[in-house]
Amino acid sequence: MEDDIIYRKLRLILxxxxxxxxxxTKLLLSKSADLYNIYGIKPRIVAxxxxxxxxxxxxxxxxxxxxxxxxxxxxxARYSDKKVAMxxxxxxxxxxxxxxxxxxxxxxxxxxxxxxxxxxxxxxxKHIITANKGPLSLALPxxxxxxxxxxxxxxxxxxxxxxxxxxxYAKHCLKGDRIISFRGILxxxxxxxxSKMETGLDFKQALSDAQKxxxxxxxxxxxxxxxxxxxxxVIMANWIMGxxxxxxxxxxFGISKITLDDINKAKNKKCAIKLIASCENKVLEVKPxxxxxxxxxxxxxxxxxxxxxxxxxxxxxxxxxxxGGIETASAVxxxxxxxxxxxxxxx
Amino acid sequence: MEDDIIYRKLRLILxxxxxxxxxxTKLLLSKSADLYNIYGIKPRIVAxxxxxxxxxxxxxxxxxxxxxxxxxxxxxARYSDKKVAMxxxxxxxxxxxxxxxxxxxxxxxxxxxxxxxxxxxxxxxKHIITANKGPLSLALPxxxxxxxxxxxxxxxxxxxxxxxxxxxYAKHCLKGDRIISFRGILxxxxxxxxSKMETGLDFKQALSDAQKxxxxxxxxxxxxxxxxxxxxxVIMANWIMGxxxxxxxxxxFGISKITLDDINKAKNKKCAIKLIASCENKVLEVKPxxxxxxxxxxxxxxxxxxxxxxxxxxxxxxxxxxxGGIETASAVxxxxxxxxxxxxxxx
Numbered sequence: 246m247e248d249d250i251i252y253r254k255l256r257l258i259l260x261x262x263x264x265x266x267x268x269x270t271k272l273l274l275s276k277s278a279d280l281y282n283i284y285g286i287k288p289r290i291v292a293x294x295x296x297x298x299x300x301x302x303x304x305x306x307x308x309x310x311x312x313x314x315x316x317x318x319x320x321x322a323r324y325s326d327k328k329v330a331m332x333x334x335x336x337x338x339x340x341x342x343x344x345x346x347x348x349x350x351x352x353x354x355x356x357x358x359x360x361x362x363x364x365x366x367x368x369x370x371k372h373i374i375t376a377n378k379g380p381l382s383l384a385l386p387x388x389x390x391x392x393x394x395x396x397x398x399x400x401x402x403x404x405x406x407x408x409x410x411x412x413x414y415a416k417h418c419l420k421g422d423r424i425i426s427f428r429g430i431l432x433x434x435x436x437x438x439x440s441k442m443e444t445g446l447d448f449k450q451a452l453s454d455a456q457k458x459x460x461x462x463x464x465x466x467x468x469x470x471x472x473x474x475x476x477x478x479v480i481m482a483n484w485i486m487g488x489x490x491x492x493x494x495x496x497x498f499g500i501s502k503i504t505l506d507d508i509n510k511a512k513n514k515k516c517a518i519k520l521i522a523s524c525e526n527k528v529l530e531v532k533p534x535x536x537x538x539x540x541x542x543x544x545x546x547x548x549x550x551x552x553x554x555x556x557x558x559x560x561x562x563x564x565x566x567x568x569g570g571i572e573t574a575s576a577v578x579x580x581x582x583x584x585x586x587x588x589x590x591x592x
Numbered sequence: 593m594e595d596d597i598i599y600r601k602l603r604l605i606l607x608x609x610x611x612x613x614x615x616x617t618k619l620l621l622s623k624s625a626d627l628y629n630i631y632g633i634k635p636r637i638v639a640x641x642x643x644x645x646x647x648x649x650x651x652x653x654x655x656x657x658x659x660x661x662x663x664x665x666x667x668x669a670r671y672s673d674k675k676v677a678m679x680x681x682x683x684x685x686x687x688x689x690x691x692x693x694x695x696x697x698x699x700x701x702x703x704x705x706x707x708x709x710x711x712x713x714x715x716x717x718k719h720i721i722t723a724n725k726g727p728l729s730l731a732l733p734x735x736x737x738x739x740x741x742x743x744x745x746x747x748x749x750x751x752x753x754x755x756x757x758x759x760x761y762a763k764h765c766l767k768g769d770r771i772i773s774f775r776g777i778l779x780x781x782x783x784x785x786x787s788k789m790e791t792g793l794d795f796k797q798a799l800s801d802a803q804k805x806x807x808x809x810x811x812x813x814x815x816x817x818x819x820x821x822x823x824x825x826v827i828m829a830n831w832i833m834g835x836x837x838x839x840x841x842x843x844x845f846g847i848s849k850i851t852l853d854d855i856n857k858a859k860n861k862k863c864a865i866k867l868i869a870s871c872e873n874k875v876l877e878v879k880p881x882x883x884x885x886x887x888x889x890x891x892x893x894x895x896x897x898x899x900x901x902x903x904x905x906x907x908x909x910x911x912x913x914x915x916g917g918i919e920t921a922s923a924v925x926x927x928x929x930x931x932x933x934x935x936x937x938x939x
Contacts, residue, residue: 421925579769
């Protein structure tokens with residue numbers, strides 16, 4: 246019983262209840278038996294915040310009810326009749342919890358409100374898991390220092406590769422070896438557009454196709470101009486290579502000027518044009534370049550692919566879906582299990 | 593100082609001093625500063641055994657001298673003037689060490705001498721790292737039980753994928769998710785032969801080319817008839833899927849009957865014939881089949897590739913070199929760091 250109290254208590258503050266937050270909640274529901282039996286955890290969401298308000302319960306919110314309320318009323322604020330008076334920063338600071346999950350949408354301009362959420366969580370000594378690229382791409386070096394200073398664990402697997410464990414792979418699977426450089430396709434939208442252009446559509450047609458299929462936003466600049474890939478590159482460079490860099494350190498070129506003529510010229514050389522993010526000789530770059538069609542990173546559609554070059558084991562490539570609600574939620578869950586394992590090892 | 597004694601002591605018994613054993617020794621030499629500074633270990637080889645004899649030193653053998661003696665005299669037995677009187681099993685049982693490295697060549701018929709080495713090591717309470725597929729493919733379920741019974745750690749990353757961390761990926765990077773099935777190319781030799789056939793060589797010509805380039809043995813049956821891929825499949829099924837299986841549970845078909853006509857028929861369907869090892873619905877199979885050329889596992893040359901299908905995160909593929917002395921040695925080193933981390937966590 247005491248075991249239960251010490252080891253299994255995992256109280257979560259969930260901030261952001263969009264696709265990823267809701268997918269995570271569904272995962273916690275559907276996998277609760279596995280989480281307890283295999284990993285020994287019983288996570289409870291003690292506070293859930295969306296852009297219209299919050300729901301709070303120190304004994305844990307009812308997850309089915311939370312999902313239903315969000316669906317029927319549009320906000321978790323309607324979970325209880327009594328309105329929660331605190332704002333999100335006050336909730337983070339004043340609610341007892343082990344982990345803050347920051348899952349609000351990425352904002353690459355000023356990183357808010359995510360950045361303030363992260364800083365509040367760190368200051369109040371709570372571990373953090375985020376899938377929000379904004380704060381990381383603009384301030385990861387400082388955030389890592391702040392996390393270290395406050396003695397908290399800070400994880401963000403879901404920011405790169407969706408559910409594909411690119412960050413963990415580099416950190417956990419390559420011990421004893423050394424990553425010299427890496428390059429790859431980190432943005433599924435532009436890869437979809439470029440793959441469509443291979444079939445004869447021009448850039449505008451391919452973009453419009455991507456928009457119709459829900460792969461591109463109405464304002465597609467974040468993807469097609471390279472910002473999203475650059476943000477992920479920055480995260481990888483900090484976490485994997487120990488570089489202290491932000492978005493301004495990336496040489497960035499988008500794909501909007503790629504023509505069918507460029508595509509066909511590449512094809513004649515048995516190549517395809519791909520938007521490649523690379524970290525080579527400490528230089529960070531996002532740029533459309535010709536890739537040999539036999540290169541393992543030359544994948545089609547919305548796939549992501551990263552190739553690591555190692556000192557001893559040579560080149561290794563990981564390929565997987567780079568986005569998706571349930572996929573990204575699975576990365577958040579993985580981070581949660583890792584943090585909990587580390588908490589136990591420290592006891 | 594006491595820290596040094598408790599944490600850093602890592603005495604190794606190295607059995608088998610061929611390409612992998614020598615590559616590992618070179619790695620220990622070249623990376624000794626990193627191993628101490630980054631991972632906090634100072635490995636010492638206290639016994640080294642090859643097929644003609646042994647060298648022993650409780651304070652640690654001089655690694656440069658060991659490599660030179662092997663090169664100039666053909667056996668480590670000449671390391672000292674005094675011949676070591678014990679045989680390999682006696683050395684394993686009577687030498688104080690934390691880890692036994694079993695790196696003798698794979699024997700898929702009766703798994704010896706590797707199997708006896710492993711059993712001796714387990715009985716004498718030593719942790720084990722091996723790159724030898726023989727004992728694992730024939731008796732992994734029993735060996736895992738025996739390891740558990742004796743409370744020792746048993747690792748074999750180098751048996752699958754060379755330096756590509758396929759086993760670790762499945763075990764460490766996919767926590768919280770569930771692997772439903774996997775399939776891939778686990779043998780580089782047959783993949784090289786099939787890739788050569790794509791260029792117009794028939795099977796015999798492609799095999800002869802592979803032999804000339806050192807990718808295939810004079811007696812190529814182990815590779816071309818599927819035994820090597822089947823052995824790796826068995827190891828993955830036990831370790832990743834928790835199945836209790838050995839070689840006899842694999843439906844195995846080789847590539848020696850593949851004709852240029854088969855290759856061309858596949859090509860017309862935008863496919864390539866690959867020797868695919870698969871674990872699907874608990875059925876284990878090694879068989880040449882047609883793979884879509886856009887499938888991420890459709891890699892060329894001596895590369896290996898494995899695709900995992902996950903419950904939540906979809907399909908994920910890892911690609912890398914599947915063999916090589918230094919690559920496999922890097923996997924052995926990775927296992928060593930993991931075992932040492934676990935020893936410390938248990939203190």
